[in-house]
Amino acid sequence: MTEKDEKTYSISELAKEFDITTRSIRFYEDQGLITPQRSGQTRIYSKRDRVRLKLILRGKRLGFSLSETGQLFELYDADKSSVTQLNTMLKLIEHKKAELHQQLDDIKVVLMELVTVEKRCRDTLASAKQSKSGSAL
Numbered sequence: 001m002t003e004k005d006e007k008t009y010s011i012s013e014l015a016k017e018f019d020i021t022t023r024s025i026r027f028y029e030d031q032g033l034i035t036p037q038r039s040g041q042t043r044i045y046s047k048r049d050r051v052r053l054k055l056i057l058r059g060k061r062l063g064f065s066l067s068e069t070g071q072l073f074e075l076y077d078a079d080k081s082s083v084t085q086l087n088t089m090l091k092l093i094e095h096k097k098a099e100l101h102q103q104l105d106d107i108k109v110v111l112m113e114l115v116t117v118e119k120r121c122r123d124t125l126a127s128a129k130q131s132k133s134g135s136a137l
Contacts, residue, residue, distance in 0.1 A: 009045040011036075017050075018057055028056055033070055063096050 015022045028034050029043070034052050036043040045053075052073065059069040072092075075085040 007047060008037075009050055011043050011045065014045055014050060014053060018053060020057070025053065028053065028066075031066055031070065033066065033073060063100070064092060068092055 009017075011022045011025055014020075014025055025034070029036065033056055034045070034049040036045045036049055038044065055073075056066070056069055059072075060066075072085055072089060075088055076082055079085065
């Protein structure tokens with residue numbers, strides 16, 4: 001298959017497929033994460049751009065920054081064997097998991113504090129109601 005035969009996509013096709021705005025796609029282009037060809041003012045996205053867009057969105061869902069995603073793209077471009085990319089990805093995953101575990105621990109602490117405060121509020125409210133009903137007699 002020649003480059004001419006390769007499927008291309010318009011910005012609106014990709015926006016619709018991935019349910020994102022064309023502005024988001026242009027932002028990823030401005031960040032250097034995707035590099036469409038141009039025909040005048042029209043952007044022409046390749047299969048590579050489509051795959052990268054899919055990876056960008058997956059990375060966002062997993063909590064990776066655009067900078068981290070860009071770093072992985074650069075590593076892949078430099079080393080097609082992807083050994084370096086995979087090692088870097090494993091480090092990023094390890095870091096992200098540690099962050100999430102810390103957030104989970106923080107959430108557990110906050111939930112325990114909320115339960116304690118809620119109990120105090122309910123106890124105080126119950127005492128106030130008892131005092132009010134006792135003084136009404």
